[in-house]
Amino acid sequence: MFNEFNISNLENAKSNLEVLLTTSKNEIDELLKIENKTYENFVKPYEEIGERVNEFLTPIFHIDSVKNSEITTKVYEECLPLISDYETNISQNDNIYRSLKDIQDNYSTSLNDIQKKVLENEIRDFKLSGCHLNNEKKDRLKELNLKLSELSHKFSQNLLNATNSYEMIIDNYEDVKELPQSDLALAKFEEDGKTKYKFTLQMPSYLAYITYGSNREKREEIYKAYCTRAPENGKIIEEILKLKYEKVNILGFDNYAQYSLSTKMAKTEEEVVRFLEELALKGKDKAKEELKELEEYAKEDNITNLKSYDLAYYSEKLKKAKYDIDQEYYRPFFEQNSVLNGFFNFLNEVFNIKFTLTDAKAWDTTVNVYDISEDGKTIARIYIDLQSRKDKRGGAWMNNWHSYYINSKGKEQLPTAYIVGNFPPAKDDTPSLLRHDDVVTLFHEMGHALHHLLSKVPEALVSGISGVAWDVVEFPSQFLEYFAYDKEVLKLFAKHYETGEVLSDEAIDRIINAKNFQSSLGMLRQVEFALFDFKLHQKLYETEYEVQKVLDSVRDKVSVMNPPKYNKFQNGFSHIFAGGYAAGYYSYKWAEVLSADAFFMFIDSGKVLNKELAVKYKNIILKNGGSKDMDKLFFELTNREPSVDSLLKIDGIIS
Incomplete structure (x- = not known):
């Protein structure tokens, strides 16, 4: 039913990948020979070839992030040029592009909406890959794509090495x-x-x-x-920016931001900048008040010049003084296994899905593997890897492996995904005890996973998170986060790991009341990152000095406290230099508006654990994956346009 996770043959990955890619290329060549191409005889098998390559590659690239070693890095670096070259050749193949265009033109009346969406996305992406360009420009794009992939990996590896040293x-x-x-x-x-x-x-x-x-x-x-980690990344940033600028110029765009928006819900650069600046404007006065309160509090310790390295320390003390939030008191109530089991009970209650632990093989003994079932039928599998390790990249993320789809023989392919975190590890005498923030992170990543795993779209290219516009892909993850602050939900798993005592109403109220503590400062921090990212990609900045000036100008505009000069945040900004968020970091806030507005439906219903609404959300948002544009799905769910004020209200920034 499911492919097992198996990298025992990792050292031969390069040669096995070469065989797979050669076979795939030959199969595509055979498809191109079909005289009367249709969706069924061309698009469907073409889609399945792509899935097969992804299924092979995902574990190989994944293991380099979660069990990093010299061999995983070597294999990653061996496979990267092969897949980059293959994908560039495919995406620039004018024959595939024209075949898709012909099918779109010839069968427009008989294709269903999902098939039309697949063709619309694929044709757009072929154009963005330069399939219409001459061979010289195609060759240059191929070089650029490979070099950018290598630089992204190097950026990430430098950060990991610096972190570990x-x-x-x-x-x-x-x-x-x-x-x-x-x-x-x-x-x-x-x-x-x-x-x-x-x-x-x-x-x-x-x-x-x-x-x-x-x-x-x-x-x-x-x-x-x-x-100040990985200062060598400053030069890598220079190179990444230069190569990205050249790439999008070849494709006919003025800058990388313009290129980025061609696949997103936001339509123009001005719209994004205006959106971010509106958030900053509406949050700045409150942020100044929050900072002033913190400065006054720190004066009790004779600190008259509060610095960036004081913020977390005094914020935690002030939060404890105001709300009596003591993380050490709470952590015994958030033992990892208890949290997971209670979380699964919550998901079963609202979405009617059941998680069953399996003995399937994974990459580490601390990883748990669950099969997900709905109405007694197994529908998906998820790998959950939550504890920090020295050989694991920092942060938390969801990685999709298999997509749900119906293959050309009419058989269901079931989806799989990984959730990765970096929570406090268990020790011999103590289990893994989480902070409430870790619990929120778990809900967030599960939101991504369910978006992928609960899909019922028969076409892999728009199933799950595939085909979802990048600036709305965070909607389901942020939406699920809100439930981690609900009293009924918390009572399902907030139980002391030694005594079994359930976290009291009073203690839960303190978490809920503290949720919006310094929310304006937090929002401005995210807006700072997003505006820096977006403005950095609106024109070419060629030196580390120029990059720093962009960051400084953004901070001068939106921040209420600037960090010390030695702070080189950009050298660790892996979201945009080693991930997929370049000119798209604004997506977190853009999607958060949708998630806040959707959650208001539950608040307005008077019952957060509203199964009827949750099932409606599952059927409209989650099951449709990327088969429809999110603005249409959102309207179908809420019967209204999203409002920025919903986010500001839910964060306590406006009343």
Whole structure:
């Protein structure tokens, strides 16, 4: 039923990929020989060839992120040029493009809406790949695509290496006395008969000290190490920007932002900038108030010049003072397995889907694999890898492996996906205990996964998250996040791992009340990242100095507190330089407007655990995947256009 995860033959991946790509190319050549091409005899098998390549490659690229080693990096770097060359050749094949165009023209009346969407997307993407250009320009695009893939991987690898190479050793208990016991236990070690504490730039460790570290100098030390990681990425950014600019110029665009928007819900550069600046304008006064409150609070410690490395520390103390939020109190109630099982119960209650643990093979013993069923029928599989490891890339993400579709023989292909996190790991005497923020992250990534796994679209190219516009792909993930703040939902899994005691109403109220603590500062931070990204791609900036000037100008406009000069945030901005968010980071906020507006339906119904509404959402948004434009699906769900004010209200920025 499902392909098993198996990379035992990893060292032969390159030769196996060569065989697969040669076979795929030959099969496409045979399809092109068909005289009377139809959707069934050309598009369907062409789609399946692409799926087969993706199914082979995804585990190979995935393992480099979750179990990084010299061999995974070597294999990644061997396979990357092969797949880049293959995909460029396919995407620039004028014969495939003209065949798709002919089918679109000749069968427009007999094709269904989903098939029309597949053709519309594919024809657009062929144009964006330069299939209409002369051979010289095609060859140059091929070179550019390969080089950009290599640079993205190098950017990510530099960041991982820099993260892993740093340690801050503390031997004075006074400097760690405020850390939660669980964080302290992870940092503690013995050397020469003395107790010491080790902090790294791995996210759980870094966050522990920057949030609770008593020694201001040590906070700055680890902050500086974090925000000056991988300085060599500055030159890689220069090269990435130059190559992207050349690429989109060849394709007929004025800049990369314009190229990026050709596949998104937002239509113009002006629309995106206006949207972000509106958020900044509406949130800035409140953000200034939030910062002033924090500065006043820090004065109690005789801190009269609050710095960036003080923000997390004093924010946590102020939050605790205002809402009595003590993360150490909460973490025993969020034991990883308890959270997962309760989360699954919630998803079963609202979406009518059941998760069953399997003994399927994965890449690490801490990874759990579940089959998902609906009305007694298995419909999908999910791999969940939540604990941080030294060989795992930082952050959290969902990775789709197989897509749901009906193949040319009428058989169902079931979807699979991976969820990856970097939550505090279990130790011999302590299970993995999560922060509430980790719980929210889990809900977020599951939102992505369900968007992919619950699809019932028969065409792989627009099933699940395939074909979904990038600036709305975060809608289902952010929508699900809101449920992580609901009392009824939290009571399903917030149980003390030792006593079984359920988290009290009062304690849950504190989490809910604290949700919008410093929400304006948080929003402005996201707007800063998004505006920097977008403006950076509106023209060519050729030097590190120019890149820094763009970031500085954005900060001057939207931020209420600028970081120190040594902060080189851009060198670690992997979302846009090693991921798919270039000129698209605004998507988080764009999609958040949809998710907030959709969640208001549940609030307005008077019942957050509203199964009828949840099933409607599942049937309209999740099951349709990328087969319809999200603005149409959103209107079908809510019967209204989305409003920015819904987001500002739900974040407590306006009333």
